[in-house]
Amino acid sequence: MGVVNVTPDSFSDGGKWLDAPTAIQHGIDLVAEGADLVDVGGESTRPGAARIDGDEELRRVIPVIEGLVAEGITVSVDTMRASTAQQALDAGAVLINDVSGGRADSEMLGLAARTHAPIVLMHWREHSAVMQNHTHYDDLVDDIVRELMGQLNHAVLAGVDSGRIILDPGLGFSKTGAQNWTVLAHLDAFTELRHPLLVAASRKRFLGELLSDPSTGSGHAEIRPTDGRDDATAAITTLAAQAGAWCVRVHEPAASADAVRVVARLAQEAQ
Template identity: 60%
Template sequence: MGVVNVTPDSFSDGGLWFDAEGAINHGLRLAAQGADIVDVGGESTRPGAERPPAEEELRRVVPVVRELAAAGVTVSVDTMRAEVAHQALVAGAHMVNDVSGGLADRDLLRVVADARAPVVLMHWRGHASHMQEHADYDDVVTELIAELRPRIDAAVAAGVDPGRVVIDPGLGFAKTWEHNWSILARMPEIVAAGFPVLVAASRKTFLGELLADPHTGARRAPAQRDAATAALTTTIALDGAWCIRVHEVPANMDAVLVAARLGAEAH
């Protein structure tokens, strides 16, 4: 899954694809490089981010979704709002990626069900402006799985086909860096929950911290975390994740192919 952030303030590439033409061209490029899905979002969810008005999110997202879908790209819309999900699905989106797991807007799951679309339900404990206040766990993996189960039940109760539910452990969302590493190390437990798993580790801050300059302590810049992202992609794929959400496709595509070959050899 390739990422198209139609935002001015995303942590990795905010502003690079903020105009519709740039975002469309970037999405087409990601698809041409091998992305199976292009995820279009108009709201930054970096820690501390404030939400744009719904009208602004619609203005950012819908034209990009429409053009990419018209070009034959399989599009996911990254939104927490039912109205944005609805209009994006009408414009040709195939799937809804809701980082709130249906909690931010209780109508979103009904919209997804009515469209007979797949939905990604991410583990979430609050909006970006205050989510890190809730990064408190006794056992992060056990708790996030337990907290996702009611979200899955809510989706099914709303009419979503259980076979079209994907889960996401929510790296970085109400999680410390240590929590993120624990989740990645225990990925098979999340896969064993029985639903396809989407993982979004690309360029995240915990990688910047790992790769910090040994002399100054300065974190590695987001755009310089792609090699580490590809390394993680290999392990995530070997652990059985359904999809990996990334900012740059080619190296991660290679990582998935390596993992697939190793997995075939093991079996």
């Protein structure tokens, strides 16, 4: 899943693809580099981000979705709003990627049920502005699995086809850097839920912290910039593929696509 952030303030590439023609071309380039689908979002969900209004989100994403669909590209929409998801589906998107797991908008699950659109339910506790105030867990992996299963059951009760639900453990959302590593070390706990698993680690801060440069002379380690985290992202893709993940969400698909091919080839030998 290649990322197209049509935003001025996303943590990695905010402002780079803000106008529709540039964003559409970027989506085309992502597919050429190996992306199977392109995830278009108009609202930043980085830690501390403030929400935008629905009209602005629509203004950003709908022309991009229409342009990518016209190029024959498979598109998902990254949104927490049912109204945006509906218009995105009308414009040709085929999947809803809701980082709130259906919790931010009470209409989202009903929309997924009515339209039969596949939906990603991510583990989520609170909106970006305050989510890092909610990182306490009694047992990290067990608590995330339990809360994610609660979101899943709520979706099924709302009429969403269980076979069209994808799960995401929500790396970086209400989780510290250390907690992200624990989640990654226990991806089997999520693949055992028997739903397709989306892993979204690309360029996130915990990778930058791991790759910090201690030799800056400033007395503290300099965190690796976002565009220097793609090799580490590809390493996470390898681990996710080995664990049986359905998809990874990445900013630079080429290395991750190669990593998936390597894991698939090794799996043939293990049969």
